[in-house]
Amino acid sequence: MKNAFRGNKKDIEPYMDEKFQNNILLTQAERLTMNGRPANPRYARNKNVLVIGGLGSGKTRFYVKPNLMQMHSNYSKKKCRN
Template structure:
């Protein structure tokens, strides 16, 4: 088995449990007695006992659709939670810092010396309001 495929299977295998769980929830709603939504909600406990009487998943198309949709919803929630996570520096104590060097300030300077504001003997800041890379644009309000 290819390593990429193996990694993909290992990372997504837990979502099969969610497919099973949501499939059983869909089956319990389908099996609960009642003609309308209020009747089904009131007797949902009977539907759960009927659905979980057998450990096998339901293969009714609507139950499978509910199971897959629920697992996809959980996967999207995990994905967005990971994308919005704070950027922590692993293995480094919170609040720790290091002194910068010339390589750190280089993206913020202009190659032409006259187009920079001299901050210290070694640090300069470009006066160009639109640098080549927008992520290096900084506020130019400086008190000297």
């Protein structure tokens, strides 16, 4: 069985692109590269993200909007309601 450990900045660096706009924002300090092929294939990851939270928990405000704001084109978003 493997043990979990608390990561630090050096642990996430191989997964980030040097150019800020080429990343998905995950937290204030952590990003995931959007480049299809990182320099080392060992660090290749898919780009799927699952955001879970209750009504009003800030899913759109704190995840969707910051990532939309750094994109290079015009995008429209529609919030679906039941």
